[in-house]
Amino acid sequence: MLVRESVSLGAQLLTDNKVTQVAVETAGFSVQTTLQMIHARRLVIATGGVSWPQTGSMGDGYRFAESLGHAVTPPRACLAAAGDSGKLGGLAGRHLGRQGADEGDGR
Numbered sequence: 001m002l003v004r005e006s007v008s009l010g011a012q013l014l015t016d017n018k019v020t021q022v023a024v025e026t027a028g029f030s031v032q033t034t035l036q037m038i039h040a041r042r043l044v045i046a047t048g049g050v051s052w053p054q055t056g057s058m059g060d061g062y063r064f065a066e067s068l069g070h071a072v073t074p075p076r077a078c079l080a081a082a083g084d085s086g087k088l089g090g091l092a093g094r095h096l097g098r099q100g101a102d103e104g105d106g107r
């Protein structure tokens with residue numbers, strides 16, 4: 001749907017074209033990619049975060065924003081993978097109490 005709507009509004013989609021650098025220029029911005037240089041009046045950085053680099057989001061957007069003069073708050077982890085090496089398999093279907101929360105200890 002996003003692709004269809006974007007194209008119907010005249011957007012050009014460029015894939016396999018990694019942005020390596022952005023810069024301010026007189027009439028807007030320049031965007032250097034692995035394939036070409038693009039000049040644009042406006043620039044939206046939508047390169048995602050850093051929580052899962054395998055998805056292609058390596059945190060480049062933070063670097064781009066900083067290079068344009070924005071202050072970037074250092075990212076902190078908010079997602080953590082949980083593994084149990086199969087030890088919790090026997091707990092399937094069991095209910096675990098919310099002990100910490102029930103005791104009102106603030107956790």
Ligand SMILES: Cc1cc2nc3c(=O)[nH]c(=O)nc-3n(C[C@H](O)[C@H](O)[C@H](O)COP(=O)(O)OP(=O)(O)OC[C@H]3O[C@@H](n4cnc5c(N)ncnc54)[C@H](O)[C@@H]3O)c2cc1C
Pocket residue numbers: 017018019020046047048049051052055056057058059060061079
């Ligand atoms: C493990 C995990 C589970 C999640 N589960 C949920 C869930 O259940 N529900 C939910 O709502 N959200 C979930 N999220 C969060 C959700 O995935 C993100 O909030 C959302 O994808 C962010 O969208 P975005 O468009 O900002 O960035 P992204 O989806 O990360 O898109 C950024 C795009 O920019 C591209 N890009 C990055 N750098 C460059 C570059 N230099 N040049 C060109 N392209 C570049 C990337 O390849 C990517 O395609 C989860 C996230 C993770 C990591």
